[in-house]
Amino acid sequence: MFTPLYPRWSNTVFRVGLVLLVLGLASVVVVPMIYVRTTYNTNQFIQWDQPVQFDHRHHARDDGIECLYCHSSAERSANAGVPTTGVCMGCHSQVWNHSPLLELVRRSYFSGQPINWKRVNEVPDFVYFNHSVHVTQGIDCKNCHGDVSQMAHVMQVQPLTMGWCVDCHRRASRIRAPTEPIPRNAWEASVELFNPEPAEPRTITPLTTCTACHR
Ligand code: HEC
Ligand code: HEC
Ligand code: HEC
Ligand code: HEC
Ligand code: HEC
Structure with missing residues (x-):
């Protein structure tokens, strides 16, 4: 009588093991993809703690201070x-010159030691980004930062990935040249510029060539 070397159930164990191995190998590729x-990786929607509880709602919304008053070099x-x-x-x-919330601001002012704000939006060093080329073309801050005037803590709302930049650049190379100045803070107006089928595409330097952003 022939006695099998392994019991019958070992076949099942082997098959299950094989399936797990294939799944394991696949997940090595798929899980990082x-x-x-995910927003964990892109740092989107994180409300970082800042050294001073600066609130854009009180300044940009309630007091109506313009973005460029404080971020003047964007232009x-x-x-x-x-x-x-x-x-x-x-x-x-x-x-509010006695407010304890502003203690650090006063100390920084008199000592000349800048406040160490936590950086929120950042692209890697090998990427060239330039605010003024965008802002002077009438692209409003809201297109890339959302409505900061409604945020208690500024957060990154866009992924800031290469796909995100290139996606707008594909549409942007078909922008019609603005015929009239675009009002500041007019998010709707600047979106209209991205006419999907303009009669005559505007020819500008291809914004999708690698060296536009990696120089
Ligand atoms: C154009 C005037 C103006 C400038 C410039 C300004 N603030 Fe204010 N800030 C105000 C006013 C007005 C209030 C009271 C706002 C309120 O309660 O509606 C205030 C309130 C505050 C408060 C406490 C209440 C709150 O809103 O959380 C903090 C903290 C603060 N500001 C930080 C700063 C910092 C930091 C800067 C510089 C980056 C700054 N402010 C620049 C006008 C200003
Ligand atoms: C009174 C000055 C003031 C005004 C007005 C102001 N900001 Fe700011 N902004 C700051 C300060 C201070 C910080 C750094 C602290 C923080 O992140 O909250 C900041 C941070 C930011 C950041 C995040 C920076 C980073 O690290 O990525 C963005 C984006 C931003 N502001 C956009 C805007 C926009 C858009 C407006 C107009 C709607 C505006 N700000 C108006 C003072 C101001
Ligand atoms: C086309 C997209 C785009 C527009 C429009 C734009 N930003 Fe930004 N912003 C970015 C990106 C991307 C970064 C990160 C840049 C980096 O890491 O060098 C950034 C960073 C910032 C920072 C952090 C500090 C800095 O200088 O990098 C502030 C503050 C800021 N933006 C404010 C503004 C304001 C205010 C406006 C409107 C006047 C504006 N941005 C318009 C994409 C944009
Ligand atoms: C909302 C649309 C939009 C987004 C998002 C955007 N851009 Fe742009 N970008 C433009 C437009 C429009 C121009 C062309 C401006 C002009 O006509 O001169 C431009 C021009 C540029 C230029 C100048 C190219 C040259 O050689 O003159 C650079 C560099 C650039 N973008 C980098 C970036 C990077 C990096 C990102 C992502 C972090 C980004 N942009 C996201 C719309 C966008
Ligand atoms: C409109 C701007 C823009 C253009 C054009 C562009 N890139 Fe990028 N690239 C970026 C940004 C922004 C990142 C950073 C992405 C991140 O941090 O997730 C990046 C990242 C990369 C990386 C690092 C890997 C990664 O995905 O993070 C490589 C490699 C790269 N780009 C190659 C290229 C090549 C090749 C081209 C031309 C076919 C190109 N890029 C064109 C903006 C651009």
Whole structure:
């Protein structure tokens, strides 16, 4: 009589093991692909703690201070920049000048030691991003940052991935040249510029070539 070397159930064990191995190998590839697309990886929607509880709602919405009053270099240079405490003290040497919430601001002003704000939106160093090329074309801050004037803590609302940049650049190379100045803070107006089928596509430097953003 022939006695099998392994019991019958070992076949099942082997098959199950094989399936698990294939799934395991597949997940090595698939899990990171899913992960990079999640908001964990892109840092979207995180409300970071800041050294001073600066609230855009009180300043940009309630007091109607313009974005460019504090982020003035957005129109002129690559970086939008965060205002120095001198800008804050322009008002806060008079308004709320004893508030404990502003203690750090006052200390920074008198010591010359800048406030160490936590950076919210950031692209890697190998990417060239420039605010002024976008802002002077009438692309409103809202297109890329959402409505900051409604945020208690600024958060990154867009993925800031390459796909996100290139997606707008594909549409942007078909933008019609603006015929009239675009009003500031007019998110709807700047969106209308992205006419999907303009009669005559505007020819500008291809914005999808690698060296536009990797130089
Ligand atoms: C009174 C000055 C002031 C005004 C006005 C203001 N901001 Fe700010 N903004 C700041 C300060 C200070 C920070 C850094 C602290 C923080 O992130 O909350 C900041 C941070 C930001 C950030 C995040 C920076 C990063 O690290 O990515 C964005 C985006 C931003 N502001 C956009 C805007 C927009 C859009 C407006 C107009 C609707 C605006 N700000 C109006 C002072 C101002
Ligand atoms: C143009 C004037 C102006 C400037 C510039 C300004 N503030 Fe204010 N800030 C105000 C006023 C007005 C209030 C009271 C707002 C309210 O309660 O509606 C205030 C309130 C505050 C408060 C306490 C209440 C709150 O809104 O959370 C903090 C903290 C503050 N500001 C931080 C800053 C910092 C930091 C800067 C510089 C980046 C700055 N402010 C620049 C006018 C200004
Ligand atoms: C086309 C998209 C786009 C537009 C429009 C835009 N931003 Fe930004 N913003 C970004 C990106 C991307 C970053 C991260 C840049 C980096 O890491 O170099 C950023 C960063 C910032 C920062 C952080 C500090 C800095 O200088 O990098 C501030 C503050 C800011 N933006 C404010 C503004 C304001 C205010 C406006 C409108 C006047 C505006 N942005 C318009 C995409 C945009
Ligand atoms: C909402 C649309 C939009 C988004 C999002 C956007 N861009 Fe742009 N970008 C434009 C437009 C429109 C222009 C062309 C401006 C002009 O006509 O000169 C431009 C121009 C540029 C230029 C100048 C190219 C040149 O050589 O003149 C660079 C660099 C650039 N973008 C980088 C980026 C990067 C990096 C990102 C993502 C982090 C990004 N942009 C996201 C619309 C966008
Ligand atoms: C409109 C701007 C833009 C253009 C055009 C562009 N890139 Fe990128 N690229 C980015 C941004 C932004 C990132 C960072 C993405 C991130 O952090 O998730 C990136 C990241 C990368 C990376 C790093 C891997 C990754 O995905 O994070 C490589 C490699 C790369 N780009 C290659 C290219 C090549 C090749 C081209 C031309 C076919 C190109 N890029 C065109 C904006 C651009």
